[in-house]
Amino acid sequence: MDILSLFIVIPVLTITAIIFLKDAHQVRLVSAFGMGLQLLMAASLVFLYLAARHAGNSDEMLFVKDYLWFKSLNIHYAVGVDGISVAMITLTSLVVFAGIFASWEVEFLRKEFFVSLILLATGVFGFFISIDLFTMFLFYELAVIPMYLLIGIWGTGPKEYSAMKLTLMLMGGSALILVGLLGIYFNSSPGGSQLTFNILEISKVVIPLPAQRIFFPLTFVGFGVLGALFPFHTWSPDGHASAPTAVSMLHAGVLMKLGGYGAFRVAIFLMPEAAHELSWIFIILTSISVIYGAFGAIAQKDLKYINAYSSVSHCGLVLFAVLMMNQTAMNGAIIQMISHGLMTALFFALIGMLYGRTHTRMINEMGGLMKVIPFLSVCYVIAGLASLGLPGLSGFVAEMTIFVGAFQHPELFYRIVTILAVSSIVITAVYILRVVAILLLGPTTNEHFEHLTDAKWFEKISAITLIGSVAAIGLAPFWLSTMIGTSLHPIIEKILALNPF
Amino acid sequence: MNSGIPVQYFLILATVMFFTGIYGFLTRRNLITILMSVELILNSVNINFLAFNRYLYPHKLEGMFFSLFIIAVAASEAAVVIAIIINIYRRFTTINVEDVNEMKF
């Protein structure tokens, strides 16, 4: 058994164990154990990866395993990781781990809840380790489907509507992706030899430009739907608002990253010429996402809506940076994915905890919570500061890498757009501070809030795990940045070889 | 072995039976009558099979076999349909086909 497949096997075993459990109380213990193990695995994967690189292994992907499972279409179960996927896997296991603790008190159909949650995680892990496009797509679908059940059954508010909207829009995205993937597949060997789904092999050939012009927009928009690309982001506010806490965490924290990762790994990596040619369209769209999401967040009154719009803004920045197609900006995009994943998961976890106490998510119904529940409030302030890009927390590292990278673009148009994107940091500060001021500071407005209790132990585990990671990246970004940068190197070289700027 | 009856007669008979069956199938409201109409249609087909077999390929037996099969199937079909009708009657206390319209949007 190779180490990467363990990332799928462990969740599957955990699910099996949960299904056969009689006692509902043990379910969450087993889940926490399974996902804790997964977190340990991720940590050891980081070490194994760094050790292998240190030992001089310069392959593009490490720990590669390849099994044929559908011969007539040449579909493989092929896995392999580089620094980027290792980072994403670590992010996923952190968020899932924190998510398990954030949903410690789910009562209704507990067993089924955790099964769906871990199933979703399985899909995400599978997505990040796959290097075969079809298998990757399979895991992608596996991650999207449980979301429907999780929101539709355990959600709040207009949950059926939101779940339906989210699933349909993401399915629409998948349809585009599938067409794009097949387009890549059928153009994967211009020489006439065996067609392939393997990313590494496709990256060695040049897909004909006319085909790229058709399939790049399809793939990019398809992944962009999940990455909250304007104007396909509207599933996100409703979806987040209705989803239960852990699902919002996983969704904003990890699932939206599938979009950014896919857009990077499939659309841009495999079709760089078309990406370069068409990037100006998508740059405009993503810049709109960045500014528009931030302005949208200012006007909201529901905490989850605020975060959903802020996610639109931050994820827009990921796609924006990816399209800049240079080493620094792409490095920033990956760090931004990780950073946003962690802090938005933290935000949603905290919102869930606040909602569990105050039974409202409307900011104007709350006030002065700092005095009553200091631990949660301080965590919220830290999350907010991370989100507005305070140095020492992860947001700053990510945003600055993106801005500096994007500003190195040789064309003036791209630099001017970058300046527009930079201005989002002010708007972010406005809505974050507005929420913090209304929600936490000031006198306690509602007398019912005087008797709220502060975080319980499992909530503390959840929050501290995430805050620790955010601070770790913010204080010592060099190792992460280097790990990603080394893996980006061959990718950038390929892009530059084809598009000499 | 030419008995002198022209094949057209058989065909006319079968056509008349067929459309009588169709008409009955479309207009009668009673399920039993509809079943009888279906039997008419099946039998008209049987006649066609036999007639064509006799006149086109007198030395082969496929048409005969086919008719025999149809008769057998029709018999079992009648049994099944009557069972269904009985169940419908138990459920809806009617065998009027217009009242049995649960299977809609």
Next chain:
Amino acid sequence: MINFSYTIWIPLLPFLMFILLGLAGHKLKPKLSGLLGTGGLGIITVLSYITAFKYFFTSEKVDGAYQKITALNFTWLQFTDKLHIDLGVLLDPISVMMLVVISTVSFMVHIYSLGYMKDEKGFERFFAFLSLFSFSMLGLVLATNIFQMYIFWELVGVSSFLLIGFYYQKPSAVRASKKAFIVTRFADLGFLIGILILSFNTKTFDFITLTNPAGSAIAQGGGIVFLGLSVMTWSMIFVFMGGVGKSAMFPFHIWLPDAMEGPTPVSALIHAATMVVAGVYLVARMFPIYALSAPVALNVVAWVGAFTSLFAAVIACTQTDIKRVLAYSTMSQIGYMMLALGVAGYGGHEGLGYMASMFHLFTHAMFKALLFLGAGAIIHAVHSNYMTEMGGLRKYLPVTHITFLIACLTIAGIPPLSGFFSKDEILAAAFHSNKLLFAIEYAVAGLTAFYMFRLYFSIFWGKDTQYHHTPQEAPATMTVPLIILAVGSVFSGIIPFNKLVTSDGKILESEIELMIAIPSVLIGLLGIGVAYIMYRKESAIPDRLAATFKYGYKWAYNKFYIDELYLFVTKKIIFRYISDPVAWFDRHIVDGTMNTIASVTQNFSFRIRAFQSGQLQKYAFVFITGAIMLAILFIYLWK
């Protein structure tokens, strides 16, 4: 070479203290956390003094110029091959001088806070934040590259936010902290854009490379021209925008008066002596580029400084909240420093303004911290911020009275106190550069003396007010820092700045020009005299004057309605005309489109579902008709 690597502890120690107090502070006794914080700062003060001594008196000079020493540097984040954020310690005359200023004032404020904040809830939190601020501010001045400076620039911003909002249950404090953060953040946007443009053109963040007068950054001579100005000028104007925000220059000054909602020691430390001069420090740090490569930007600096100093001085004459008067006075004085930088040139006698600016920064830190701490002692005794509710306090608060008087005399520029020397240098620099700027500053000098003594007489003399409790002199923890700072204010004028801190590191020959010194003292005395007549005793003159210049007074009293203008822009334009429409657009247009697609599909399905009627015979009819049609089609039409 002397080994300066120990200087890493200067910023690191307060950081560790912040972590300690922040995580474990609530478990410690409040007093212990206060002492820990203060002790840490004490060590830093000692280290700073040692560093200053070693740097100025024992380090080697090359060509008679002080060298920039990189004591320590490591790569924190690699962007590209050439662009990387380093963290490190850069020692040169201005950073060493700032070390002394920051550690001294911060140490005094720590001691003072032990008394002032006693029995406040969140005592340990206060000290944790103070440590965070000290860390950020020290990191800022020691920065080896512009991005490190930006990092700490943001951190001082957030510590200022946390400290202004220290009384987080007070809505006005919360509003003020929010305002301070957002206004400076907006200015920082300019700073960041400036950094991006600068680094794009020079491919480096490093200060030593950037500001080397013979280096490639300056030799480029400004690079390509964009909209009539060179790219270098643009970037320097943008960078200066950051300084404008942090130093509360017009038009980003609106946050500073409101920031007085914070505890008074905070106002003394952050909003008078250290953080608000960061903008001046920034321009001084980038000075060779301004002077040699972007003279237009330097002109902008001069005019912004001059305008702010006049503008703030006029407003200060009308305010009644003593902390706000001091805040406007701070803006005015920082305007002086900016102006001095703006009229200076690089090297030689041209660099007089640069030296004067740094000199004034130093003396200002001492006397303004003293003024704020004195104001804190007064507020502590009277429980009011308004000078209209005070009067005759000299009897009750003798120590505060004397030290406050010294500070007022210093800021008014009366010899031989330190303010006289530094202000005189600035006036001289302005005189030799631009007569109009000189005239403005000359008038401001008079106004300064007037409003400071208006403050002084209203508080300590004036009418005898009846107090609920007899005001009592503050405890020793508060008066000792006052005395120490007073001593500093009196004697810091004799420090030979022209030998130590100059634009090119070499000695600058300068002497007091009587041509300028005598009139400037005279106008100071004139201001004091007017204040004496108007406020020494209760008199009707101020009210009559206010009535005569009714509109002018009203405008100045309302701070020229700049706040209202900002409020209009943010509330009305950004919230109502951008943000709300965006939200509406999103819900109704973008989301509406998606919902329309869904509902069109649904409507269509509703329409066609009638086919599925459940009527067996209808299905059969359709089926048979279809079959017959097909038969006709195939037999007759499809030949």
